[in-house]
Amino acid sequence: MSASTKLSTAVRALCFLAEHHPDPQTSADISKFSEINASKIRQILSMLVKGGIVKSSYGKKGGFMLNKEPAKLHLQEVYCAIEDRKAFYLNVSKSTAQIKPKLNSLNNYFLNFFADIQIDIEEKMKKITLEQILLHLKQ
Template sequence: MTGNTRFAASVHVLAYLAYKSGAQVTSAEIASSVDTNPVVIRRLLSALVNAQLVTGHKGVGGGFGLASAPANITLLDIYRAVEPQPDHGLDRFTPNHKCPVGARIETILRTAFLKAQTSMEAELACISLEDVHQQLKHVCTGKR
């Protein structure tokens, strides 16, 4: 186990919206696809609406839909919408500054982590929701 399921679930949510292209989809319907509680989905959608990846409407016939074409939404957009800025534990890592190593290691680690993070994000930026949508249609899972 590592990390939370927010990013995975959010990609699922947006993939589902792409799959239902254009329609207004309720949190209950999405929750059924993700197999979780509608409130959990609405929490994610709240962040996604905030990031302007999704639009939501209340009331009868309401629900959620993509705010942009799938080709214009990358996994990095989704990642940034629902994940806090990762720090690899640096905020809880408080070495002894009286030690020459402890005094300087944080700066060095910060630089290294930033490089790693930037590289990972660049990879996520290369994958669009449209790519995911295409794979959804063509991937043969070989399961069941």
């Protein structure tokens, strides 16, 4: 699953949970709202549960519910919970095999460049809270 798909799915689910807080919502409920398959919803929300962003309960009347105030939940936290790879992973091989020094040097140059970008993106994400997104939706 691509990083952007996961993030988008997670945010849809989080918006839905925020609106129905504190009633638990099943993956079927969230699926209906978000138009994303219930199984995928569970896959992504299980990661948010591990990250402490969402709580889940089993059995009848079970489901998912927010575990953080929207004002205190920013996008970077969500992103970290669902993605271990780098956000915008790029195809610059870290070859272990023999490689020409110049090509290796170029690869490293690109890797550093993309690492910088990654940092910028995460900084931007830190400035966006779920609350802001919810406000945006109400406009």
